[in-house]
Amino acid sequence: MKKNSIFALFALLIIASCGKKEEQQMPAPTAAPFPVQTVTLQDAVVYHEYTANLEGQQNVEIRPKVNGFIQKIYVDEGQVVRKGQILFKLETQTLNQDASAAKAMIQAAQVEVDRLKPLVDRKIISNVQLETAKAKLAQAKSAYGSIASNIGFGTIVSPVNGVIGSLPFREGSLVNSVSEMPLTTVSDTKIVRAYFSMNEKQLLFFNKTFKGGSTAEKLKSVPEVSLLLVDDSEYDQKGKVVTMNGLVNPTTGTTQFRAEFKNPEGILRSGSSGIIRMPILQKDVMLVPQNAVFEVQGKQMIFVVGEGNKVQSKIIVTNGSSDLNFIVTEGLSEGDVVVVEGASKLKNDTEIVPQQKKETNSTETAAPIAKDSLKINATPAKK
Template sequence: MKNLFWLLSIGAITILTACSTKTNTSKEKQTFKVTTPLLKDTSYTQNYVAEIHALQHVEIRSRVNGFIESQLVDEGQKVKKGQVLFSINNSQFVQNLQKAKAATQSAEAELRSAEIELEGAQQLLDKNFISQAEYNITQAKVEALKAKLQEAKAEEAQAELHLSFAQVRAPFDGFINRIPLKIGSIVEEGDLLTTISNNQEMFAYFNVSEVDYLKYIASTKEDKRTLSLILADGSRYPHQGVIETVESEFDNNTGTIAFRAKFPNPDNVLKHGATTKVQLEEQVKNAILIPQKVTFEQQEHLCVFVVDKQNRLQIRKVKPSFRLPHLIAIKEGLSPKDKILYEGLQYVKEGDTINTELVSFSQFN
């Protein structure tokens, strides 16, 4: 009976050993696809949140006291430069102007009378009928009346100016915005009547980090760089813009610097105060590209499996530069000659020796 037990035990061990050997042999014979990074010139886009500002956007305020007598435009209406927008009650200004004109006419009459007297005094002085002092007095009277006339004319001009302020006009072509005060509202000097925007062209202001700013400076050869605009609904604005200027200093609180781009706005799609995204394309020479699927994360580091000369797997930490659809550009950690594991990452571990099949990048790019 004991002999039978030992025979059965030896048979079971033999069968298990054979199965284990078969399994190891199967794993050793499994082939994994590997590839090498692609070295090529490429480009990628950077998105920045941007605020849209009109080319001109100003507040229209009352320059006189009174009440709004008429409102000649509506909110959202397009107006021309010089067009009357509001009329403020002007009866008082009309009266002031009439009074100023009357004062001017009176000063002119007094001056003409004094000039006639001066001519007579000159004749009398020539005949020694009056003294030089008397003549000088008459001459001084004429000079005083000339000054009085100038003062009257200045007051008349000021009255005309105040009267013109009662007619509120558009300072440039543009669109009228919100009108907070309606007809009949009492206004004082400085009260806001509305705002007007010139939307023919629009500015996009966006902030760029110091790193991206230095990249921009290094890659910019032409005077102005073009860029695209992504609207709030995700659609692309049909017109390209250009970067016009960069501010002269960084914001110490955010570590960014402001850029300003200009976009044409022929269809009046862009509005002052809108929030969009600008998309700036960056050109990169000799970028090292790998498929995204070959990467994995280990302790918050991006890693790949690198195959050495003995076909042994090593984990390599890499630093990405930017991402493209299905691809990652590597800044540090890989060279174009490195072989990286393309498939089967979940079946292997560091230190495994595998059979490899080199796959060209073009087969999956």
């Protein structure tokens, strides 16, 4: 028993001495390098986005002025037409018969005037009878002119240059001037109008941002806007905001704006949609890279380098983005040093080796990829 106890004690001493040697051989942990950036105030371009409805500069509904059957359709959907080009021909056989009858009434009235005139000259009858006959002649001519005009309305031409919309009626269909549905729509898309809306909060920000004593002066100071298409590509033509409704719609709480874009290649079509991107220059704001920000339980956080190069996480509040940076409104102060990469590898009180990263002014970077987080639906345009 004594030998076994001595042997066990000896083994424990050997293990303990080996552990001390291993502890002595393990190197002390060293601080790892992390890129950091000093927070400064700078100018930033922020893009506010608004959903927009696109319409041609002129969307003219083509409606018949007379009743009749469609005898011939001369165009097809999507066809480009010129002003004055024939679109439809309505059957006017009944009107032709009415015109013949009206023409006969003119001839009869003219005969009566011719018969009475020499009698009046010889004072056989009073002048009243002749004037009455002349009035009937004028009435007959007016009736004929009205019928002739209606016959002309049977040939329907395009009032503007543009593109033909849908054709809901076919040849042989009976149409009339009070039909709810038009024969077609001709859309002039050389200039495309984008209608979008701002809510009251956005409108207040707009009025404070762009100076001017009148609406026209404010619109002149608005920079050119971009149009984001449904495939997320940016339209290659810049647009200009040209009108703003003077009233807030009490039902929707929004005010409607209109921007116009040139459409030389016909890429934009009336009835489609897009997103208006309006650049807003904000001065003296704090920017931090989006890669530096992480979320914990729905709150945005960032690591700040403190005393002894130890990092501490801070909750921040952002308001939109500019380029690849968040605009920070709360949680940071000018001069703070933040970790811009590798936040997932850190925890509070971790010591690092700060490596200053060169700051980039947002207004000099590729700002078109930046966007504001706020989007609203456009109110349908009313002409």
